[in-house]
Amino acid sequence: MNAKGTRILETGTVVGLLGIVTTLVVFGRERFWVNWVVWLLFVLTAGLGCFFIVALEHLVGARWSVPLRRVPERLSSLVIVMAPAVLLGLLSLPHLYPWTKPESLQDPVVAGKAVWLNIPFFAVRAVLCVGLWLIAYRILVSGSFRQDREKDPRFNVRARRFSPVFMVIFALTITVLAFDWISSLEPTWYSDIFGVYLFAGTFLAGLSATTLALVYLMNRGKLQEVTPDHVYSLGGFLFAFTVFWSYIAFAQYLLMWYANLPEEVVWYQERLQGMWGPLVLILALFHFFLPFFILIPRDAKSDPKRLCVVAVLMLVSHWLDLYWMIFPAVGKSPLFGWPELSFALLFICGGLLWVRHAMTFGADMPVGDPLLQEGLEFHL
Amino acid sequence: MHKPAFSILGLFDSAQALMDAIPIVKCGMPAATIETYTPYPIHGIEKVLGRRRSPIAGMVLVMGVIGALAGLGFELWTSGWDYPLTTFGKPPWSWQAFVPIMFEVTVLFACFTAGLGMLFLLNRLPMFRHPMLRSKSMPHITRDKFALAVEAEGQPVDVDAITAVLKGVGAISVEVIEQPAPSGPISPNFVLRAFGAIVVSCAVAAGLTYWAIKLFPVSAPMSHMLDQPRLDPQREEGFFKDDFGMRLPVAGTVARGYLPYTIKNQDDAASLTNPLPGTASVMQQGRQLFNTYCSPCHGLLGNGQPTLTAAYGAKPANLVSQTIRDYPDGKIYHTIMAGKNAMPGYPAELTQDERWAVVHYVRALQRSQNAKDLDIPKEIK
Numbered sequence: 125m126n127a128k129g130t131r132i133l134e135t136g137t138v139v140g141l142l143g144i145v146t147t148l149v150v151f152g153r154e155r156f157w158v159n160w161v162v163w164l165l166f167v168l169t170a171g172l173g174c175f176f177i178v179a180l181e182h183l184v185g186a187r188w189s190v191p192l193r194r195v196p197e198r199l200s201s202l203v204i205v206m207a208p209a210v211l212l213g214l215l216s217l218p219h220l221y222p223w224t225k226p227e228s229l230q231d232p233v234v235a236g237k238a239v240w241l242n243i244p245f246f247a248v249r250a251v252l253c254v255g256l257w258l259i260a261y262r263i264l265v266s267g268s269f270r271q272d273r274e275k276d277p278r279f280n281v282r283a284r285r286f287s288p289v290f291m292v293i294f295a296l297t298i299t300v301l302a303f304d305w306i307s308s309l310e311p312t313w314y315s316d317i318f319g320v321y322l323f324a325g326t327f328l329a330g331l332s333a334t335t336l337a338l339v340y341l342m343n344r345g346k347l348q349e350v351t352p353d354h355v356y357s358l359g360g361f362l363f364a365f366t367v368f369w370s371y372i373a374f375a376q377y378l379l380m381w382y383a384n385l386p387e388e389v390v391w392y393q394e395r396l397q398g399m400w401g402p403l404v405l406i407l408a409l410f411h412f413f414l415p416f417f418i419l420i421p422r423d424a425k426s427d428p429k430r431l432c433v434v435a436v437l438m439l440v441s442h443w444l445d446l447y448w449m450i451f452p453a454v455g456k457s458p459l460f461g462w463p464e465l466s467f468a469l470l471f472i473c474g475g476l477l478w479v480r481h482a483m484t485f486g487a488d489m490p491v492g493d494p495l496l497q498e499g500l501e502f503h504l
Numbered sequence: 505m506h507k508p509a510f511s512i513l514g515l516f517d518s519a520q521a522l523m524d525a526i527p528i529v530k531c532g533m534p535a536a537t538i539e540t541y542t543p544y545p546i547h548g549i550e551k552v553l554g555r556r557r558s559p560i561a562g563m564v565l566v567m568g569v570i571g572a573l574a575g576l577g578f579e580l581w582t583s584g585w586d587y588p589l590t591t592f593g594k595p596p597w598s599w600q601a602f603v604p605i606m607f608e609v610t611v612l613f614a615c616f617t618a619g620l621g622m623l624f625l626l627n628r629l630p631m632f633r634h635p636m637l638r639s640k641s642m643p644h645i646t647r648d649k650f651a652l653a654v655e656a657e658g659q660p661v662d663v664d665a666i667t668a669v670l671k672g673v674g675a676i677s678v679e680v681i682e683q684p685a686p687s688g689p690i691s692p693n694f695v696l697r698a699f700g701a702i703v704v705s706c707a708v709a710a711g712l713t714y715w716a717i718k719l720f721p722v723s724a725p726m727s728h729m730l731d732q733p734r735l736d737p738q739r740e741e742g743f744f745k746d747d748f749g750m751r752l753p754v755a756g757t758v759a760r761g762y763l764p765y766t767i768k769n770q771d772d773a774a775s776l777t778n779p780l781p782g783t784a785s786v787m788q789q790g791r792q793l794f795n796t797y798c799s800p801c802h803g804l805l806g807n808g809q810p811t812l813t814a815a816y817g818a819k820p821a822n823l824v825s826q827t828i829r830d831y832p833d834g835k836i837y838h839t840i841m842a843g844k845n846a847m848p849g850y851p852a853e854l855t856q857d858e859r860w861a862v863v864h865y866v867r868a869l870q871r872s873q874n875a876k877d878l879d880i881p882k883e884i885k
Contacts, residue, residue: 353547374603377600378600378601378603378604381600382592382600382601384592384593420565421561422561503547504547504548
């Protein structure tokens, strides 16, 4: 990226920063914090998705992805960047979450959940999640960077032993993230599958970010040894999980639609009426139909151009997904204006600046990993 | 002099050696048909061989879409159009409920197309006695060697030259596979055996069916509707306190179409008047009901002389007699309702309106058989 691009990103970040301050002053705290939560989760889940890809490779002992592993490793630093944002996000609790208000306890459902939904425990969980991610980052990612220099094969053993533990941590924290930050916006609502739903979006966001960063690096002449077979495997993942996301999303909807229980359907009722309806169609189109049909041909899965189109679609629709889940809790119809624009500017430009910086962490490939050669020789 | 060759087979040690040899052989013999046999699929080999892309992907896509549409169409037809059922209070055209079926049918069609299409359409299986199966290299090809075959398929080729070429590109051994004697798949022997197989299968199937029908206990088909708890008419049921299955109307209510009839004798009924107009449709209804319920005893003309009388033993009333003609409508109505002498009442068979329609028709019968000059239409006078 040239100096002009840098200037644009920096300007965008500064304008966005000013914008969110004006949002806080002009539009009030609710509008500020609801945007904060959406963007916090967007960037955080993109990072966590990359983190998951890294851990998945260690868990199953995959070889093909070793040459690509540095890309999701670098991107998972987004989790660390967003850690302060998570803690700052705790300030949103009294403004956004109805269960923080004493009168909400008159509802027997909310009162029944009070053991879980109270500010101290919520904060403890948030801090615990962040702490666990930091520890996991040190073991899985920092260890990998250190291996570049020390060429210590024992890292692989450590990573392989730790990755099952990470999977448990990941499953629990992503569920806590979904239940705490999203579904507790409407504390009377129930959905057991909600954590899996957020995981599906998270993994897709991680894959998309990895794909985009990989193509960015390859366009800059790096990672020359990466073959179309590697790219094809990544594209295959992206293809498979578009279906997974739709399956989970529809499964959640279908069960609630069938049972038609008032405490469940109200969530969908709010999110399907008025202008939210067309938005859901766009979501289905961007999150499933377009990526699915674009990626069906075999060549598409190893074609960087088409993969980038799908990755951008995925990220846009992942944001739309979060927007669709979170915003109806504060407004009857979709809000889009200066606050949303300025948050987008700040987080996209700031995020891209960070990602570009992160792309210089360590070597471009895990050069100390003894499995690298096997990964480079990977053929379909 | 060799026998006609089916192919000349060169064995290679690695997939890479095979892939490297293909372009050289193709270059040296542009007209030759080249085939490869490998222990596992090698990605990209179809490009080196210059094969066209297999149509299987397109077939699967098309059949998948057809499957989705078939699932949707079948659901719409059965649940929405042919037999609209309201389940869970949802409208019959609920697309949400159709999606799982659509998904399953899509997957079913796509999988069957991929599997069966590959085996039967593209690979033309079943194919017995492929010449390659006689090759001595076959155990190696299925295990650790990679074969390149220049296929002659019986055409005269220079076997020695091809052998030299294959050796030249690094084949570790070369084998000439003979062209088998031509024998079509449908020989008399094959037809006889196929026919025998069909006859034997039919016999076995018939025997099994007989055995299954005779020896297996016959279980009732789905009888949940019979088994469910319910109230039967005219039966003792424990559901209500008084053990009656049938209920009396709630006190102070009247069932729709069943007005209470409180008149006890004919004289009181004289005051009733016929509420129905004597229109053609009422007359027609009256005639039909009269012919059904009254004519067996009173006769089609109402004159008390039906064919049944002798066997019946009683003497039904002559409805067109002066006595009955002098009756007010209400008295005739009451007779239908409550009966008279040997005649039973017909309150269950006829509704109120139907009884009045019969009264109209009886009046018409009386008048038709005692017509005055006035009743004759002018044009036939």
